[in-house]
Amino acid sequence: GAVVSQHPSRVICKSGTSVKIECRSLDFQATTMFWYRQFPKQSLMLMATSNEGSKATYEQGVEKDKFLINHASLTLSTLTVTSAHPEDSSFYICSASRPGHGYTFGSGTRLTVV
Amino acid sequence: AQSVTQLGSHVSVSEGALVLLRCNYSSSVPPYLFWYVQYPNQGLQLLLKYTSAATLVKGINGFEAEFKKSETSFHLTKPSAHMSDAAEYFCAVSLFGNEKLTFGTGTRLTIIP
Numbered sequence: 001g002a003v004v005s006q007h008p009s010r011v012i013c014k015s016g017t018s019v020k021i022e023c024r025s026l027d028f029q030a031t032t033m034f035w036y037r038q039f040p041k042q043s044l045m046l047m048a049t050s051n052e053g054s055k056a057t058y059e060q061g062v063e064k065d066k067f068l069i070n071h072a073s074l075t076l077s078t079l080t081v082t083s084a085h086p087e088d089s090s091f092y093i094c095s096a097s098r099p100g101h102g103y104t105f106g107s108g109t110r111l112t113v114v
Numbered sequence: 115a116q117s118v119t120q121l122g123s124h125v126s127v128s129e130g131a132l133v134l135l136r137c138n139y140s141s142s143v144p145p146y147l148f149w150y151v152q153y154p155n156q157g158l159q160l161l162l163k164y165t166s167a168a169t170l171v172k173g174i175n176g177f178e179a180e181f182k183k184s185e186t187s188f189h190l191t192k193p194s195a196h197m198s199d200a201a202e203y204f205c206a207v208s209l210f211g212n213e214k215l216t217f218g219t220g221t222r223l224t225i226i227p
Contacts, residue, residue, distance in 0.1 A: 004157075006157070034214060034215070041222075042219070042220070043204065043217045043218065043219045043220050044158075044204070044215075044217045046214055046215070046216075049214055091155070093157050093158070095158075095215070102148075102160065102163060103148075103160070103215060105150075105157040105158040105159075106157050107156055107157040108156060108157045110155060
């Protein structure tokens, strides 16, 4: 079946630094990738949608300059949290999709900013 | 715009009892509906999905859901709960099956031994 690899699974960084999270579709080409943020005991909130080779579409209220999304190939999308602050601490999950095949989720990244 | 509402943020059932998790949807067009399960600190695993074919959808781990247009519902059931079913369950909707997913608020299922 379709597999999406997300790395790292956990990361701790200092306030003010940047963190990059990778999302790879291992055995299929993902035309679209989605990035979600999940606060403890809450649902997933869509942050942005990205299509290969084009700029990401951010949801309302998401700072595009803080959460940089790159979808350089059909198998790789990255989310960079720039100048991270403690309030950015969260669980980030990516999802990859292709027409007719639904969605496949990564295993998530727990970001802690200290 | 489409949305889903999950009734009951917490559901507890005894091991071996029926599991029923409720989801109601709102959509201006025929929706694609999904149920996902999430274990702590993990991503989401697809249980089942409705894509306008059969209204009774069978998924993994003994789960099934029935699409009822008249009730705008897509409730998730399992005849006999197992301890391993304890997790967070999310109902979700999308327009065409590969557009963005909109999630419900989730239901935490606890299994009582």
